[in-house]
Amino acid sequence: MERLIITVAPTGSLPRKEQNPHVPITPSEIAECALRCEDAGASILHVHVRDQDQASSDNPALFGEVVDLLAGRSELIIQISTGGRAGSTLESRKFRLVVPCEMASLTTGSVNFPRSAYVNPPELVEGLAREMQERGVKPEMEIFDVSMITNAIALRDMGLAQAPLHFDFVLGLKGAQPALLSHLAHLANLIPDGSTWTVAGVGPAQLSMGIHAVLMGGHVRVGLEDNLYYRKGELASNEMLVERVARLSRELGREVATPDQARALLNLSLRKRT
Ligand code: ZN
Numbered sequence: 025m026e027r028l029i030i031t032v033a034p035t036g037s038l039p040r041k042e043q044n045p046h047v048p049i050t051p052s053e054i055a056e057c058a059l060r061c062e063d064a065g066a067s068i069l070h071v072h073v074r075d076q077d078q079a080s081s082d083n084p085a086l087f088g089e090v091v092d093l094l095a096g097r098s099e100l101i102i103q104i105s106t107g108g109r110a111g112s113t114l115e116s117r118k119f120r121l122v123v124p125c126e127m128a129s130l131t132t133g134s135v136n137f138p139r140s141a142y143v144n145p146p147e148l149v150e151g152l153a154r155e156m157q158e159r160g161v162k163p164e165m166e167i168f169d170v171s172m173i174t175n176a177i178a179l180r181d182m183g184l185a186q187a188p189l190h191f192d193f194v195l196g197l198k199g200a201q202p203a204l205l206s207h208l209a210h211l212a213n214l215i216p217d218g219s220t221w222t223v224a225g226v227g228p229a230q231l232s233m234g235i236h237a238v239l240m241g242g243h244v245r246v247g248l249e250d251n252l253y254y255r256k257g258e259l260a261s262n263e264m265l266v267e268r269v270a271r272l273s274r275e276l277g278r279e280v281a282t283p284d285q286a287r288a289l290l291n292l293s294l295r296k297r298t
Pocket of ligand 1: 105
């Protein structure tokens with residue numbers, strides 16, 4: 025089986041230090057945490073940034089600081105979040121892509137959470153896809169339900185995304201799809217041949233969904249963005265979560281990809297950041 029690509033999502037837009045002191049908030053905390061996660065086996069860094077009050081931020085200067093702090097010290101693939109759960113606009117979400125990166129997340133539809141709607145209308149999704157296409161950034165299609173796979177394929181058919189596509193199945197968020205093996209298998213069966221996929225299980229499902237993905241030939245995302253605990257009652261750090269999935273994957277006979285091996289598996293053009 026091909027090597028396992030581990031993405032770390034260390035920060036996200038929501039968790040705060042009060043909930044888990046290991047959540048990296050400042051650019052230097054994020055960069056130092058990323059280096060520890062790279063040592064533990066991560067090959068992709070999914071980046072969100074925060075302002076001084078720990079609130080989610082769109083400020084490209086903060087994203088740029090993370091990238092600059094890693095330059096020359098890390099081989100990690102930088103994946104900028106274009107998520108808008110903090111309520112930001114198309115323009116501000118697009119503006120984050122001025123930061124040099126090889127990948128960016130792209131949610132291809134809308135979803136209701138228990139107390140809010142995460143709205144991604146077609147013109148916004150297409151605008152972000154076009155921006156990524158023009159900048160040579162590979163989208164990671166964030167899939168909260170089946171229809172978002174259809175929407176991602178439609179982007180490819182419109183020439184706004186290039187095959188092979190890469191998907192991230194988000195499972196276990198209230199309001200979206202439950203974290204069940206049957207759902208994961210269904211999603212993996214629906215994507216076009218030659219695509220790659222990873223899974224982001226939320227909360228305790230991070231471990232179970234990740235191990236299913238290891239066995240199924242998918243890839244895995246871990247990190248405090250999606251899950252604050254190592255096990256019930258014990259807070260995790262990002263590197264603990266990366267280390268665990270890397271160790272279990274090797275135990276199950278599947279080696280872990282280096283960043284350059286991940287670039288090859290994802291058909292990134294091996295353009296290194298300068
Ligand atoms: Zn994210």
